[in-house]
Amino acid sequence: MFVAWRDLRFAKGRFALIGAVIVLITLLVGMLSGLTAGLARENVSAITGLPADRIAFDGAEGDGGPSFSDSAVTGSQWREWARAPGVESAEPLGIATTKAGAGDGASTAVSVFGVRPGGGLGPVPEGVGDDSAVLSEGAAEALGADEGDSVTLASRELTVAAVRGDASFSHTPVVWTPLGAWQDIAPPSGPSGGDGGGEAATVIALTTDGGPDTDAAVADTDERAGTTTVTKADSLAAIGSYTSENGSLQLMRGFLFAISALVIGAFFTVWTIQRGPDVAVLKALGASTGTLLRDALGQALVLLVGGTAAGTAAAAALGAAVSGSDVPFVLTPGTVLAPAAVMVALGALGAALSVRRITSVDPLTALGSAR
């Protein structure tokens, strides 16, 4: 690194320029990662937080895949699942988006999650009546309501039994209600709507025993009950807003990674070509190709790690500044450090491919007058 360090200092302007590019791309990637995670949390935290491992949707598997907004399961489907082999618990879950209001005129869009009181799926305890609701913190804050206050959900008045958790779904805070209240607020529609049984809902949340035959047993029950069951992780794709949002954000992030690898590769390609004559001289003087490659790669890594560290620090600082506010931003090692590691790895790959041409520099060209 003797020459590499001195080149870094000597060609300050050039290296500062590419360093700044690395800092900015890292900052952008870091912010985007935090934002993606933040948006995803607002979109799916109510589902990921469910104590279940699979979700059963109504209907046979179609082209579009299951969807929370189209699904409606009946009481008989639920009963089929409740006695299915390999299933430890099956809980109906009703999901509807509606407008919530509070006494003082505050109103907000919420997702109403109807569950069986005491069923364990949501924070609605046993014995709570159909005129009660449990607000998530987000809903309580938006409505300015607290325990004992009354709120209206789709013009139905409910008493706040408790404020629990910060679940949110499709960018709206969740209000948990007993299944009966949910059925009043959002009457299940479609062919299965008529089938009462008290357990009509949107989907069925399943906890399976996770045995080796689970998949086969689930497929069997799907057939009998006329449902489509996917894992909880796969069910996130059934939230319309999540797939489109997450998909485009991940695409942006992927492009940024690719762009940074290309920019770094291009920079080091030009730089390596420029110092070709120096490399020829060093080889003629007896430097081994391995040493020269190591130094060139070391130089690239200094730049990469320095730039990425600065960019990551900036992203973390900015993220910390905005995460208190309305901007959904998740600041964790996963959202900030992981993209930094990917940046360094991809940048090193780009640099490695470009400094490779050191191998083919002919020391003979150092002789003679052509320089």
Place this chain on the structure above:
Amino acid sequence: MSLELNDVTLTYPDGDGRLTALDRVSLEVPGGGLTAVVGPSGSGKSSLLAVAATLIRPDSGSVAVDGERVEGLAPGRLAELRRSRIGIVFQQPNLLASLTAAEQLQVMAQISGRPPRRARPRALELLEAVGLADQAERRPHQLSGGQRQRVNIARALMNDPAVLLVDEPTSALDHERGAAVVDLIARLTRGQGTATVLVTHDRAHVGAADRVAEVFDGRLRLPAATG
């Protein structure tokens, strides 16, 4: 300390055939000896140096540097031979833009796997020997052409080479400075005991040499031994 070329033939691809750049050349230079090589342009002088510097492999014949035969050595071993036993003074100074004069010399320690910092006293000593004691901290763009050429010479001597190969060191200099550089090389050759080959265009500079070899069309002609 010596350089030996024995029956060396070198050809380059030339269209459909081959161009013979060196034709059965034999040359022996003892340690402390300075052999000047002159000849018209295109006669094969640089090719001779390139073969001696192990930068190009001859078609046939043998090369021995400091008693070690170089045929069949792997590229890594050849690089090691170059950094430890061969000093090359390039036609152009070929200095690295980001390094000071002293650092140009310290690089030789670094590529040999020794800490450059500890090579600094030796570097300063050599710079003093070539009359650049005051210029040690200057970068190439702050040096004159003659000063750069002297750094180039000092660098070639940094690892105490057995063989010193010098390719037209005066082509970028005026006559007076050119003569000074050739005198310096002659003095260092005797002082350090290197086996030196000096390629030059300028016959006026050959006075400092022990003997003058002429190359013509790839053939080397040595004079009848002089004193």
